[in-house]
Amino acid sequence: MFDHHAFYISxxxxxxxxxxxxxxxSQFEMQIEHVTLPFIENIEMAKKVVSRINQIYAANGKMxxxxxxxxxxxxxxxxxxxxxxxxxxxxxFTSKVELALGVTATPKLHRTxxxxxxxxxxxIEAMNYALANDDGQTMQNxxxxxxxxxxxxxxxxxxxxxxxALNYGIKAANYPFIEDDMDELTLPAILKNNKxxxxxxxxxxxxxxxxxxxxxxxSKYASLRQCRMELREVERLYRKSKIPFINTTSFSVEEIxxxxxxxxxxxxxxx
Amino acid sequence: MFDHHAFYISxxxxxxxxxxxxxxxSQFEMQIEHVTLPFIENIEMAKKVVSRINQIYAANGKMxxxxxxxxxxxxxxxxxxxxxxxxxxxxxFTSKVELALGVTATPKLHRTxxxxxxxxxxxIEAMNYALANDDGQTMQNxxxxxxxxxxxxxxxxxxxxxxxALNYGIKAANYPFIEDDMDELTLPAILKNNKxxxxxxxxxxxxxxxxxxxxxxxSKYASLRQCRMELREVERLYRKSKIPFINTTSFSVEEIxxxxxxxxxxxxxxx
Numbered sequence: 268m269f270d271h272h273a274f275y276i277s278x279x280x281x282x283x284x285x286x287x288x289x290x291x292x293s294q295f296e297m298q299i300e301h302v303t304l305p306f307i308e309n310i311e312m313a314k315k316v317v318s319r320i321n322q323i324y325a326a327n328g329k330m331x332x333x334x335x336x337x338x339x340x341x342x343x344x345x346x347x348x349x350x351x352x353x354x355x356x357x358x359x360f361t362s363k364v365e366l367a368l369g370v371t372a373t374p375k376l377h378r379t380x381x382x383x384x385x386x387x388x389x390x391i392e393a394m395n396y397a398l399a400n401d402d403g404q405t406m407q408n409x410x411x412x413x414x415x416x417x418x419x420x421x422x423x424x425x426x427x428x429x430x431x432a433l434n435y436g437i438k439a440a441n442y443p444f445i446e447d448d449m450d451e452l453t454l455p456a457i458l459k460n461n462k463x464x465x466x467x468x469x470x471x472x473x474x475x476x477x478x479x480x481x482x483x484x485x486s487k488y489a490s491l492r493q494c495r496m497e498l499r500e501v502e503r504l505y506r507k508s509k510i511p512f513i514n515t516t517s518f519s520v521e522e523i524x525x526x527x528x529x530x531x532x533x534x535x536x537x538x
Numbered sequence: 539m540f541d542h543h544a545f546y547i548s549x550x551x552x553x554x555x556x557x558x559x560x561x562x563x564s565q566f567e568m569q570i571e572h573v574t575l576p577f578i579e580n581i582e583m584a585k586k587v588v589s590r591i592n593q594i595y596a597a598n599g600k601m602x603x604x605x606x607x608x609x610x611x612x613x614x615x616x617x618x619x620x621x622x623x624x625x626x627x628x629x630x631f632t633s634k635v636e637l638a639l640g641v642t643a644t645p646k647l648h649r650t651x652x653x654x655x656x657x658x659x660x661x662i663e664a665m666n667y668a669l670a671n672d673d674g675q676t677m678q679n680x681x682x683x684x685x686x687x688x689x690x691x692x693x694x695x696x697x698x699x700x701x702x703a704l705n706y707g708i709k710a711a712n713y714p715f716i717e718d719d720m721d722e723l724t725l726p727a728i729l730k731n732n733k734x735x736x737x738x739x740x741x742x743x744x745x746x747x748x749x750x751x752x753x754x755x756x757s758k759y760a761s762l763r764q765c766r767m768e769l770r771e772v773e774r775l776y777r778k779s780k781i782p783f784i785n786t787t788s789f790s791v792e793e794i795x796x797x798x799x800x801x802x803x804x805x806x807x808x809x
Contacts, residue, residue, distance in 0.1 A: 271639070280796040286557040290607065291631040294643040305796040332635065336561065352638040359630045360562040364603065367623040368542070372565040390791070394697055398669075426665055429700055433791070520661070520704070525551040525576040 269300040272323050272331040276316060276346060278339050281305040287356045288334035307337075313345040320349040338374045393432035393439075400440035401425055409440055409461045414531055416441040417458065418468035419497045420488075421478045423515040423523060427468070430520045435528060435535040444501050446488070452500045454508055466527055467505040467512030472498050474516050540571040543594050543602040547587060547617060549610050552576040558627045559605035578608075584616040591620040609645045664703035664710075671711035672696055680711055680732045685802055687712040688729065689739035690768045691759075692749045694786040694794060698739070701791045706799060706806040715772050717764070723771045725779055737798055738776040738783030743769050745787050 273292055275284040281303050292299055307313050320331050333351040337343035347353050361372050400408055402425065409415060414431070416424045416439060424441035431437040442458060458465060472494040479489035487493055505512040511530050515523050527533070544563055546555040552574050563570055578584050591602050604622040608614035618624050632643050671679055673696065680686060685702070687695045687710060695712035702708040713729060729736060743765040750760035758764055776783040782801050786794050798804070 280792050282792060282796070283557055283561040286554055287627070287631060290554040291628055291635060294628070294632060294645050295635065295639070295641055296644060297639075297641070303799075305800050330638065332638070334631075352634070354631055354634065356558070356631075357562055357565070360558060360605075360625050360627075361565060363623070363625065364562060364566065367601065367603070368566070368568075370566055370568070373567060374565050391697055394700070398696070425669070426662055426704065429665070430704060433697065433701060433704065521551050521553060525553070528574075529576050 270297040271329055272300045272302065272320075274316075274320060274331055274333045274335075274351070275301070275303045276307055276333060276335040276337075277305055278308050278337050278342055279305065281336070284334040284336050284356050288332070288354070291334075291354075292332070307342060307346075308339075310342065310345065313342045317345060317349040320351050324350040389436035390433055393436045394429060396438040397428040397432040397440070401428065403442040406440075406442070406457045409457060409464070411438055412440040412461065412464055413438045413533055414466055414527065415439070415458065415461055415464045416466055416468060416527075417444065417501075417510070418470075419444050419475070419494075419501055421475060421482075422468040422470045423520070424468055426520045427515075427523050427527070430524045431527065431533075434524065435533070437528070437533055437535065444497070444504075446493070446497065449497060449500050452504050454504070462508070462510075465508075465510045466531055467501065467510045468523070469498055469502055469505070469512055469514050471514065471516040541568040542600055543571045543573065543591075545587075545591060545602055545604045545606075545622070546572070546574045547578055547604060547606040547608075548576055549579050549608050549613055550576065552607070555605040555607050555627050559603070559625070562605075562625075563603070578613060578617075579610075581613065581616065584613045588616060588620040591622050595621040660707035661704055664707045665700060667709045668699040668703040668711070672699065674713040677711075677713070677728045680728060680735070682709055683711040683732065683735055684709045684804055685737055685798065686710070686729065686732055686735045687737055687739060687798075688715065688772075688781070689741075690715050690746070690765075690772055692746060692753075693739040693741045694791070695739055697791045698786075698794050698798070701795045702798065702804075705795065706804070708799070708804055708806065715768070715775075717759070717768065720768060720771050723775050725775070733779070733781075736779075736781045737802055738772065738781045739794075740769055740773055740776070740783055740785050742785065742787040 273288055275281045275288050277284050285303055304316055307316055320333065323331050331351045333346065333349060334354045334356055335346055336356050365372055396411065399405060414437060416428055418424050420443050424443065428439035428441045431439040444452060472491055475494040475498065476489055476491045479494065483489050513523060513526055544559055546552045546559050548555050556574055575587055578587055591604065594602050602622045604617065604620060605625045605627050606617055607627050608617065636643060667682065670676060685708060687699055689695050691714050695714065699710040699712045702710040715723060743762055746765040746769065747760055747762045750765065754760050784794060784797055
């Protein structure tokens with residue numbers, strides 16, 4: 268049973284409303300049922316949303332929390348008549364910017380997560396780059412890379428490369444250190460020649476063994492002993508070669524990516 | 539030359555501050571230099587940020603706009619002493635939720651974009667699924683799919699599949715209709731058996747030809763005539779087979795994904 272219902276509503280993607288709502292509500296210890304309703308683009312749809320909200324209130328006596336952004340003022344007013352605690356997510360900041368800068372806002376539909384503001388082509392190009400240069404499958408394109416992630420198998424290279432591409436337009440290649448390399452692990456020439464682009468990932472051995480066991484249960488590859496050995500070798504290499512690195516064990520792909528952007532001083536959409 | 543500087547600062551990823559800041563500022567017609575500073579985790583770092591902000595103000599006489607979220611109150615107060623227009627991104631909503639529900643917020647570090655709140659394992663599993671089931675390379679796993687995207691080559695299937703996986707933990711396979719299929723295009727048996735999971739992508743022929751020309755310039759594959767023919771055939775199939783579909787030409791991957799989530803009534807992290 269949920270303590271409360273929260274709605275995220277917009278005539279666009281509702282991503283902004285969701286981000287603010289999730290961030291706000293994550294500070295409270297409550298069981299919340301989250302409902303996202305994007306592209307509420309006409310009066311009929313808006314009225315349906317209102318009756319859905321009102322039904323929940325009628326059923327359990329608790330006002331839903333409604334986070335929203337609307338460009339269309341008429342639709343917004345319809346939503347604001349719902350029996351709910353309403354949060355117009357951008358209003359507090361918009362008014363303050365207007366006051367501080369002495370300029371007036373000119374809202375546009377689908378402003379934030381549209382093609383125009385998101386440098387669509389850069390991101391798709393970067394994603395194609397990440398997929399083509401995943402897991403060391405080609406290494407002749409490293410001159411184009413913004414960053415080359417290195418690490419042992421299953422330390423988080425692929426998701427991080429793709430996240431960097433999709434969200435920031437960063438061209439991230441990745442290169443795996445495999446078991447055959449582990450006797451006296453050194454940097455291959457192709458990586459040495461791109462040393463300033465290297466960023467290392469590492470992970471706790473127990474976590475790595477658990478991840479590998481999901482794929483290849485009870486294999487040597489997934490054994491704790493093997494994982495420990497590989498991680499010891501790569502971490503030694505990172506230190507010796509002064510490659511910046513991060514232990515990904517307790518971080519999400521967002522956190523890992525934000526740290527890499529920051530430590531490598533990468534600029535988004537810089538092509 | 540920039541009209542203004544905007545900073546997005548946090549002791550976490552700064553993704554929430556960025557989202558709110560970008561959405562707010564996209565409503566204003568100004569040239570803005572955007573600077574994101576994540577993981578400002580100690581007093582020394584916070585003080586450096588403040589002097590960076592103050593230098594900009596001293597240099598051009600315009601107060602930077604600073605959007606931030608901090609769990610650490612001491613760090614937050616340091617930032618708030620900068621010569622800037624300050625936006626504590628969560629405060630307006632947090633106070634209102636506290637009032638409305640009669641409960642108190644208990645902020646935690648890295649709350650929003652951390653592993654715990656992001657269902658990390660689901661998302662990585664979904665991403666591995668998307669990569670393994672990209673472009674029709676395997677079709678025996680469709681029973682596990684939440685959605686199967688179909689469309690001609692380069693209509694946006696791969697980026698959308700991966701975005702759905704990384705952001706929502708949705709298992710999205712994708713299947714390409716290729717030229718050999720185009721004479722009397724019908725649904726292959728494997729797709730017929732999973733018909734309720736199908737979602738079609740289409741795109742304007744000119745845009746498709748431009749995208750294909752980047753890869754294979756002046757090929758038959760990239761010709762406007764070929765693109766028109768393929769798109770006419772797939773759109774006819776979508777209509778005949780009652781497959782919901784979207785024209786991706788003017789939409790970002792966020793918008794396409796949000797529309798698919800909504801139209802297919804997909805639930806995030808439902809595994």
